[in-house]
Amino acid sequence: MKRVFIDTMGCQMNKSDTERMLGMLSYLGYDETKEPKEADLLIINTCSIRQLSEDKAFSEIGTWGQWKKHGKDIKIVFSGCVAQQKQKEIFKRAPYVDLVIGTHNIYQLPDLIKRIENGETRICECPDTPYGEKDIEIKRVKSVNAWIPITEGCNNFCTYCIVPYTRGRERSRLPETIIKETKDALSQGFKEITLLGQNVDSYGKDFKDREYRLADLLTELNDIEGDFWIRFVTSYPTDITDNLIETAVKLDKVCEYFHIPMQSGSSEVLKKMNRRYDRETYAKIANKVRDMVPDVTITSDFIAGFPGETEEQFEETLTAMDELNLDYSNTAAYSPREKTVAAKWVDLYIPEDVKTERLRRLNEKNMECCLRSNQKFVGRELDVLIENFENHKGKNVVTGRTRNNKIVHIPCEKDLTGKFVKVKITGAKTWYINGEIID
Ligand code: SAH
Ligand code: SF4
Ligand code: F3S
Numbered sequence: 178m179k180r181v182f183i184d185t186m187g188c189q190m191n192k193s194d195t196e197r198m199l200g201m202l203s204y205l206g207y208d209e210t211k212e213p214k215e216a217d218l219l220i221i222n223t224c225s226i227r228q229l230s231e232d233k234a235f236s237e238i239g240t241w242g243q244w245k246k247h248g249k250d251i252k253i254v255f256s257g258c259v260a261q262q263k264q265k266e267i268f269k270r271a272p273y274v275d276l277v278i279g280t281h282n283i284y285q286l287p288d289l290i291k292r293i294e295n296g297e298t299r300i301c302e303c304p305d306t307p308y309g310e311k312d313i314e315i316k317r318v319k320s321v322n323a324w325i326p327i328t329e330g331c332n333n334f335c336t337y338c339i340v341p342y343t344r345g346r347e348r349s350r351l352p353e354t355i356i357k358e359t360k361d362a363l364s365q366g367f368k369e370i371t372l373l374g375q376n377v378d379s380y381g382k383d384f385k386d387r388e389y390r391l392a393d394l395l396t397e398l399n400d401i402e403g404d405f406w407i408r409f410v411t412s413y414p415t416d417i418t419d420n421l422i423e424t425a426v427k428l429d430k431v432c433e434y435f436h437i438p439m440q441s442g443s444s445e446v447l448k449k450m451n452r453r454y455d456r457e458t459y460a461k462i463a464n465k466v467r468d469m470v471p472d473v474t475i476t477s478d479f480i481a482g483f484p485g486e487t488e489e490q491f492e493e494t495l496t497a498m499d500e501l502n503l504d505y506s507n508t509a510a511y512s513p514r515e516k517t518v519a520a521k522w523v524d525l526y527i528p529e530d531v532k533t534e535r536l537r538r539l540n541e542k543n544m545e546c547c548l549r550s551n552q553k554f555v556g557r558e559l560d561v562l563i564e565n566f567e568n569h570k571g572k573n574v575v576t577g578r579t580r581n582n583k584i585v586h587i588p589c590e591k592d593l594t595g596k597f598v599k600v601k602i603t604g605a606k607t608w609y610i611n612g613e614i615i616d
Contacts, residue, residue, distance in 0.1 A: 181207040182216035184237060187224025189373050189410075190344070191257055193324045194283055195222050198256070199316035201286050209316070213241070218252045218290070223259035225339050227512035231259050235270055242273040252293050254278060258343035262515070264303045272299075279303030280329075280344055305345055315358070321369055321564045321595050323362035327355055327394065328374035333413065335440070336451045336518035337483060337511060340375055349380050352394055356401070363403050368562055368595055370398065372409040378416035392424040399428040404597060406562060406580065410436040414462050415454050422469050433470050434582040437463060438478035438507075442497030443490035446483055449519070456497060463501050474550070474581035478507045481539045482532030484525035486511075491535050495542045504550040506543050510536045544607050551583065551605035558615065561585050561600045566592035576609075584609040 181202050185195045198220065199209055210216050219241050223234040234255075241253050254276045255267050261279040268274060275293045278286060282302045289302055317323060330345040331338075359370050372394070374380060380391040391409065398407055407430045414437050425431045437459075441447050444455035454462075463475055479494055498506065510532040513520035527535075563577040566589075575589040577598075585600060586609055600612035 179205075179207045179217045180210040180215055181218040181220065182210050182213045183220040183222055184213075185222045186230055186234060187222075187226065187258060189324045189371070190326060190329065190375075191222050191224060192318075193326050193373060194257070194280070196315045196317050196324075197283060198222070198286055200314040201284075202290070203314070203316055205287055205290055214244075216251065218254065220254040220256055223255065223257035225258040225262050225343055225514065227509060228514075229512065234259055238271055238274070242271060245273045252276070252290075254290075254293075256280075256283065258339070261303055261343045262339065265301045268299055268301070275299065277301040277303065279305075281305055315361075317362065317365065317367070321367065321562060322371060323359075323367040323369070324371050324373055325355060325358050325362070326350065326373045327377060327380050327391075327409075331375040332379075333376065333453075334451060334518075336449065337480060337514065337520075339514040339517060342516050344375065347376070347379060347383060349383050352389060352397065355394065356397060359398055360401060363401065363405055366595065368404070368597070369406045369408065372398075372407070374409075375411060376413040376416060377409045378412050378418070378421060390421075392418075392421050395424055395428055395431055399430045405430060407431045408434055408582075412437045414439070414452075414459050417462055417466065419465075422466060426470055432580040432582065433473045434476075434580070435466050435470070435473060436476045437466070439463075439497060439501075439503075440478060440480055441483060441486070441490070442479075442494035443486070446486055446490050446493075449485065450480075450483060451518070456493065460497075460501060463503075467502075472581050474504045474583065475501070476505045476507075476582070477503050478509075479539055480509055480511050481535035482511045482527035484511065484519050484522040484527065486527060486535075491538075495538065498542050498546050502550065503546055505547050506539075508536060508539045508543055548605065548607045551607070551610050554579075554583065554602045554610055555605050557602050559583075559585075559600055559602060559612070561587070561598050561612065563587075563593040563596050563598060566594055585612045586610070587612050587614055589614060 183195050185191050221234055221238050224230040245251055252275045255274045256278045260277050267277050275298050276289055328347055328349045330347040331341045332347045334341050381389045412435055439459050440450055559579045561577040561579055563575045565576045573590050575587050575593050577585055598614050599616050601615050602610050602612045604611040
């Protein structure tokens with residue numbers, strides 16, 4: 178048996194690609210190992226959303242390059258978003274890489290692996306091909322939650338973002354494929370399905386032969402027999418339709434959770450980011466979701482220090498987080514990305530120390546918002562899907578998530594992973610809530 182080690186960076190889209198790669202590699206006789214030193218084949222599945230993630234990829238494979246230099250018989254593959262973006266340039270920084278494979282080409286992996294096994298080196302396969310999906314087995318990481326991509330790519334071209342360049346234009350996967358993948362995951366024991374896309378609400382816009390959108394897909398998935406939950410991420414604010422919200426409310430398996438990145442609280446900054454909404458429009462949408470979906474959790478992403486952002490504009494982000502009662506936000510300092518429009522506005526770059534300070538304040542506000550959001554649920558009874566059993570500071574606990582995506586810690590002597598339980602919420606911390614099982 179040959180062994181493969183995959184280091185997966187970045188978002189769920191990359192995690193999902195890793196599962197697909199492991200599935201294909203199992204046909205070539207590769208078993209996964211979590212120990213890079215034991216592997217014959219080493220793959221780094223990279224992310225280029227920020228400079229830091231890109232640098233991390235190169236520093237990690239530096240070690241693998243050393244092993245190879247000292248005579249270890251290994252093959253090294255560079256995949257993911259940095260591969261798609263840098264292509265052949267990767268060999269300049271890492272000449273020991275055997276294969277660079279782009280995000281559009283993962284279905285060619287088996288053939289390419291055979292070629293490097295036969296001694297070819299420095300292959301670069303990154304053309305932007307149409308969706309070359311094949312019916313392949315997926316090796317899912319055994320867990321409770323299955324990630325299922327429904328669209329890939331993005332047409333929005335926000336001025337800071339590299340994703341349209343690394344993942345290409347938006348393509349929707351066929352409902353039949355998604356439904357089959359969902360049924361397969363459920364038969365393997367998965368209890369939660371998360372539909373993935375850079376902008377899930379535009380699902381189906383590219384179908385020429387049918388009128389079929391996210392609400393239709395949710396309805397069909399909800400009809401599948403069994404006890405499971407359905408989530409979907411990420412929602413672009415102005416693409417959330419009333420029909421989608423109403424459908425989500427109506428369907429019992431669809432959870433009360435929306436991830437709707439706002440990016441900035443300032444209308445001027447949003448305009449420069451090429452987001453298609455201003456502060457007021459975002460607020461209207463978020464408030465509508467809150468009014469229509471009982472107990473909904475709304476999470477967001479924010480960028481601190483976008484080129485030209487003034488102190489006042491930054492403070493508008495802080496007040497937006499408060500006013501909109503956002504339950505949790507991912508935060509990042511702006512990082513200029515090659516090819517993107519904003520990266521060219523060098524004169525407007527915010528100094529590093531200012532960006533760091535703004536990010537610190539953003540994180541502080543985020544913590545306040547999270548704690549406040551968690552405190553709302555103390556005393557309530559909520560359904561929880563258990564995901565883990567562990568020893569936490571000397572005590573056995575199970576952890577899981579509520580329908581509205583709150584992490585819950587529950588003292589429990591039994592491993593209830595994969596079970597739905599009713600829990601009374603007893604306390605709130607910043608990043609999670611505490612509870613006790615009531616049945
Ligand atoms: N499609 C999603 C975002 C996907 S990228 C959306 O439109 O909201 C995930 C997050 O990374 C973004 O929401 C943004 O907050 C962050 N991000 C993207 N490019 C960035 C950059 N150049 N610098 C810092 N953060 C960035
Ligand atoms: Fe990037 Fe904007 Fe597309 Fe999101 S919508 S992936 S931020 S370009
Ligand atoms: Fe990163 Fe690519 Fe995802 S850039 S965030 S891995 S789509």
